[in-house]
Amino acid sequence: MLPIAPVVGPELPKVELSYFDGQPRGYWKFIRQFETYVASRVTDDSQRLLYLMHYCKGKAKTAIEGCVMMEASSGYKRAREILKRLFGQSHVIARETLEDLFNAVNFDCTDGEQLSNLAIKMENCAMVLEQMNYTSDLNSLVTLERIVRLLPQVMQAQWANRVDELTEDNREPTFDELTQFIASRARVANSRFGRLANRPRKGHNLKTNCHLQLEQESNSRAKCRVCSQDHAIYKCPKFLALTVQERWSQAKVNGICFVCLRQEHKANECKLAKRCNVNGCEKKQHSLLHSENDKPDIPNCCGFTKSLSSQVCLGMIPVRLMLGNAEMVGYALLDNGSDVTLIKSSCLRYLGLKEDERQW
Structure with a gap:
C-alpha cells in the first residue's frame, strides 16, 4: 500500500484503486485514479511502473509485462504508451460506451427505478465522452433515436412533443435534454402520485396499463419455437412446409395457441374472437390448421327466409x-x-x- 499523508482527526479508510482489465470503457477512469493516487505521490518511475503492473490484470497486464526489463524511466513511459495505444483510443472508448448504453433492455413506463438507472448511465456516458471531446457523437440523431427506441411508446410520444417544441424555437434536441427528459419521467414515476397513477386496477394487469401495443410488440419479438428464429410461427417457412397434421403436432408439443398461433397462452385462454373461415369453416382455430375434413354442416335443401324485422344488430x-x-x-x-x-x-x-x- 502507498504511504498516505497524515490527516487531522479520525483516520480515514485506506483507498484501494480499481483494477484495469483491458476494457476500453474503463481506461480513462483507471488512468485518472492512478495519476491522482499513485503517480502524483511517487517520484521514482520504477515504483510507478511497479504499481502500474500491480493494478493491471488480464490482457492489460500481459501487454506491459515486458516493460519491467527496460530502464525504469523508459519502461514506465513505454507501459503508459502501450496501454493508451491498445485500450485508450478515444473512438474505441466512445463506441463501446455508447454500445453499452444501447444494449439496455426496453423499459416499463411505470418502473421509475429502471428509468432512473437509464438516466444515470446516460449522465456517466456524457461525462466520459465530454472528457474526450466526443460530444458530436452524443448529440447525433442516430444516438438519440437508438435511445428513444428503448423507451415505451407512451414516452416516445411525449419526447416527440418535446422535440416539436424545440424545433419551433429553432433548436435541435440534444443528448443532455433527452437525459433530463428521462430523469424527469423517472421522478414522476417514483413520486407518490406517480405510484398512485400506475397502481394495478381491478381487472387490469399493471404492465398493460401503459399501452396494449407494448405487450403486442413483446409477443411479436418472441422466438419461433419451430426454428428458433426471430419471427412468429405463422411466418415460419419450416412450419408452413408441414402438413396440417404435422402443424397440429407442432402446436401441441410447443404449447402454442390453436386460435392465434402464439405461444403465450392456450386456446381456451385466447381472447381473440377468430374463426377458421376456410371454405365456411366455423371452428375456432387458425386457418393454417384447417383440414379438408373440417367441412361446415350444410343442409341438403334450398329455400329462402323472409325477414320479419327491419332492425340490424351490431x-x-x-x-x-x-x-x-x-x-x-x-x-x-x-x-x-x-x-x-x-x-x-x-x-x-x-x-x-x-x-x-x-x-x-
Whole structure:
C-alpha cells in the first residue's frame, strides 16, 4: 500500500484503486485514479511502473509485462504508451460506451427505478465522452433515436412533443435534454402520485396499463419455437412446409395457441374472437390448421327466409382507453370483415394523440 499523508482527526479508510482489465470503457477512469493516487505521490518511475503492473490484470497486464526489463524511466513511459495505444483510443472508448448504453433492455413506463438507472448511465456516458471531446457523437440523431427506441411508446410520444417544441424555437434536441427528459419521467414515476397513477386496477394487469401495443410488440419479438428464429410461427417457412397434421403436432408439443398461433397462452385462454373461415369453416382455430375434413354442416335443401324485422344488430363491447394519466370509456364496434382499426378523432384529441387522417 502507498504511504498516505497524515490527516487531522479520525483516520480515514485506506483507498484501494480499481483494477484495469483491458476494457476500453474503463481506461480513462483507471488512468485518472492512478495519476491522482499513485503517480502524483511517487517520484521514482520504477515504483510507478511497479504499481502500474500491480493494478493491471488480464490482457492489460500481459501487454506491459515486458516493460519491467527496460530502464525504469523508459519502461514506465513505454507501459503508459502501450496501454493508451491498445485500450485508450478515444473512438474505441466512445463506441463501446455508447454500445453499452444501447444494449439496455426496453423499459416499463411505470418502473421509475429502471428509468432512473437509464438516466444515470446516460449522465456517466456524457461525462466520459465530454472528457474526450466526443460530444458530436452524443448529440447525433442516430444516438438519440437508438435511445428513444428503448423507451415505451407512451414516452416516445411525449419526447416527440418535446422535440416539436424545440424545433419551433429553432433548436435541435440534444443528448443532455433527452437525459433530463428521462430523469424527469423517472421522478414522476417514483413520486407518490406517480405510484398512485400506475397502481394495478381491478381487472387490469399493471404492465398493460401503459399501452396494449407494448405487450403486442413483446409477443411479436418472441422466438419461433419451430426454428428458433426471430419471427412468429405463422411466418415460419419450416412450419408452413408441414402438413396440417404435422402443424397440429407442432402446436401441441410447443404449447402454442390453436386460435392465434402464439405461444403465450392456450386456446381456451385466447381472447381473440377468430374463426377458421376456410371454405365456411366455423371452428375456432387458425386457418393454417384447417383440414379438408373440417367441412361446415350444410343442409341438403334450398329455400329462402323472409325477414320479419327491419332492425340490424351490431357487435359492440365496452372498452377502456388509457394513455398516461388520460382515461376514457367508450364502445368498440366488432367487424370481422375489416382489415383496419379506426378511431374517432375526438377520442384521439382527448387522449392527447396526433391524428393521422387517411382517405378510404
